[in-house]
Amino acid sequence: MARTAIPGRLTWQQATVVETRFDTPQVKSIALTVPGWSGHRAGQHVDVRLTAPDGYQAERSYSIASAPEDGYVVLSVERLDDGEVSPFLVDELRTGDELELRGPVGGYFVWDEPLGGPLFLVAGGSGLAPLRAMMRHHRATRSEVPVRALCSARSLEALLYREELMELAACDPFDISITLTRVQPSAWRGYRRRIDSDLLAEVAWPPADRSLTYICGPTAFVETAAAGLVGLGHDPARIRTERFGGTGVQP
Amino acid sequence: MTRYDGNAIAGTLEDIFGGDLTTAACVCGQCGQSGVVAEIAIYFGGPGIVARCPYCDHVLLVITRHSGMYCVDVTGFAQLSTPSALA
Missing domain, CATH: 2.40.30.10 (Translation factors)
Incomplete structure (x- = not known):
């Protein structure tokens, strides 16, 4: 037939x-x-x-x-x-x-410009992929929504879209933080540890700003980030998560 | 066993239900916690897909497929409602 x-x-x-x-x-x-x-x-x-x-x-x-x-x-x-x-x-x-x-x-882990912000994007390893789509959409629509992003990778070599992130970091509405959890270049000025409550408190928007947060990465990473933000006083209803399981190694 | 979440079965759910189900509101039939389908725990390790409550581990949904036919068991939910629960 x-x-x-x-x-x-x-x-x-x-x-x-x-x-x-x-x-x-x-x-x-x-x-x-x-x-x-x-x-x-x-x-x-x-x-x-x-x-x-x-x-x-x-x-x-x-x-x-x-x-x-x-x-x-x-x-x-x-x-x-x-x-x-x-x-x-x-x-x-x-x-x-x-x-x-x-x-x-999937209609859950999505960001369109009208959803607004401020945005907080948290990526573990290749969890950066959908967040990169959001940042590119942000630029393509000339959005003025302020964005803070926190990217965690094992090493600089393992960090996805390195050059693009550096370009974004130079743009006004973007504030990009990078943490390298295993290996860092000697002159590395970014963070050097796995995400924890202190790191989130330093990088995230204050809870009073009611940021819209997207977290993507291995399950354990997402759980740590989401629980950390809720512990700091962020509204769970403003946090969207996507877990892609365990990739064998923690980013 | 590796745990994923409801986002990972968006395609399968859309194939079965004819629309996006990840933004649907759901209530666990055991502990009564409410949430959205995107946030439920998903396991692929067995012969089918098993969805569990992220709060109490109660089995919410089982999807198996044989000879191109889906067998869907959704009895673990107290409630499952569409359209989107998102504001």
């Missing part, structure tokens, strides 16, 4: 790889064109489906790292050594290859 796509219904689509680039030794950003892409909101994700020659299928969900205003749908995929999907995406996928995906999905 022939199947016709019903408008508005979630269907698997063929995307084509336009470009791939290593952002860190473990994370590759994959730019895709998706025919008939309906557009997305900053922070949404897509499901990717791989099919083996024997018909076995594996699905994974990846945040979209590009803004709605960008030309391509970009996924930043962290290579998990014991993963079923990520080693293929990082090691094998080439420009011109096709990839099956569906989306965009």
Whole structure:
């Protein structure tokens, strides 16, 4: 029986790889064109489906790292050594290859300019991907919402979108803090420890400013950050979280 | 077992329910805590998807799939309501 796509219904689509680039030794950003892409909101994700020659299928969900205003749908995929999907995406996928995906999905971990702020974005490791989409959307819409971002990575080498973060840090509404938890360059002037209550108190907006907070990272990281902020007096209803499990190592 | 959250099953839920369910309000059938689906605990380690209450660990939702057909058990919720619970 022939199947016709019903408008508005979630269907698997063929995307084509336009470009791939290593952002860190473990994370590759994959730019895709998706025919008939309906557009997305900053922070949404897509499901990717791989099919083996024997018909076995594996699905994974990846945040979209590009803004709605960008030309391509970009996924930043962290290579998990014991993963079923990520080693293929990082090691094998080439420009011109096709990839099956569906989306965009999720209406919770999203930020659109009218939602306002001030914004506090907290990223652990590759949890920076959806927050980068929000920051790019912020710039593309010339938003004046003030943004504070806290990015945690194991080392400078493991920090995603390094150059872009440095450019953002020089822009007026952005205040970017970086903490490197394992290895720091000798002249490092940023933070040097895992996030804790003191670090959050220093970097976050005062609770009275009623900031809108987005936290994304491994589960343990998100729990620590969210509990820390609530402990400091932030309204839990103004904190949105996204946990992508454990990646084997703590960012 | 690795814990994710409801955001991770946004696509599966939309496939089943025909719209975004992650912003839906829900109430746990055991402890009575309310929240949104995006914040519930999700585990992928078994033969299907298991969702648990992040406060009391009560099983809220089980989704299995066989031969292209979903089997969905939502009896763990006292309440599940759409549209969005977000202001």
